[in-house]
Structure formats: structure tokens, C-alpha cells
Amino acid sequence: QVQLVQSGSELKKPGASVKVSCKASGYTFTSYAMNWVRQAPGQGLEWMGWINTNTGNPTYAQGFTGRFVFSLDTSVSTAYLQISSLKAEDTAVYYCARGGDILTGYPKYYFDYWGQGTLVTVSS
């Protein structure tokens, strides 16, 4: 069965960096895009962008350029989200979510599997 398992909660000081992992299993990792979604406390869902797991090419949503980096290690079917120069307003739950079919190009434009979420807390 398809599973996305994320790394555990993080407590970081302002200015530090954090790297969240999302390990996929139950399907061919490089066949589907991986998306990242942020949810600040008590707020809605914000799409951060996606990474092509075949080419490694990332696409960032507006507001998530510069300090946010998506990366991959396809040898262990894992996607990463790194956030640098952390600010208090980065405090949120971060989700990975499986997206489009990039192998066949089949028009699949929805997120059918999600990780359990990783809480990143930024506080001095």
C-alpha cells in the first residue's frame, strides 16, 4: 500500500535551518510528482510547490522562493523540504503529498496520498 512517512517534529531557533523528510513506499517513487503543503496553526492549506521526482526540477509557489528548497534522494525514495533562515511565521505543519503522474503524463491533477505532517516550531 502507498505510504508517505514524514520525519518527526522539530523545534528550531530563529535563523536556523530545518530539513523535513518524506519517505515514500508502495509505488515507484519517480513516477509521481511530490508536492509540499503548509498549514500554519489554526489556518488553511497553502500549496508550496512541487518537485519532479524524475528530473529533480522544483517548482515553487509564490511566497516560497529563496528560503525554501525541495530536493530528492531517489535511492531511498525520499523527498526533502529544507527551510533556511527560519522565522517565527514559519511555524506550521508541513505535509508532503503525492501528485501528478509524470511517467505516463496521464492528467492526474490531485493529491491522493499525504504524509502525516511534520510540525516545525520556530521559537527563541
Add this chain to the structure above:
Amino acid sequence: DIQMTQSPSSLSASVGDRVTITCQASQDISNYLNWYQQKPGKAPKLLIYDASNLETGVPSRFSGSGSGTDFTFTISSLQPEDIATYYCQQYDNLLYTFGGGTKVEIK
């Protein structure tokens, strides 16, 4: 970028009631509109994709309709386990946007 206007932001209904949530896109998105359910402390769950397709395993009391700019999500008979926040999501030109969410409570 395409903006999604979801309404209402919250609603209260009785068990067995029909519940309707709407989502309006700022421009034509064809049928690239999805609906998710999120329960407190949990990851979102896909319910409806491509405006009207029910995801496998999702109860048939959930449905979606619409195309272009105006979309509707319906729970035909509200159940206690449907208490959650519901989000619409659009796709256009490699970009996605979520609506603001609708919190559904039991009256």
C-alpha cells in the same frame, strides 16, 4: 495566479441534513477542481477529484459538480463523522491553489 473563493467559511447543520459548499475560481479552470476533508490533527483526505469523481472508498453521500468557474460540494445526509474542515483545490498550468476552507459542525 488563480484565486479560489470558498463559502461559507463555517456552517452548522443537523445530522441528516443536506450540506452544500461552493467554490468559485477567478478564471476558467475547466474541471480541475478537487475537494478534501481534514479532521483535527490529521492530514487532508481526497474525497472528490476532477470536480465530480468520487475517490475510491469514499461514501456516496459525498458528491461534487460544476465546471468552468463555479463548483459545488454536497453531503447528502450529514453524519457525525463528517465533522471536519473541507477544502477545494484547483489546478492550472502547473500551479495549485486551495480555497480558504469550510468548517462543518453539528447543530
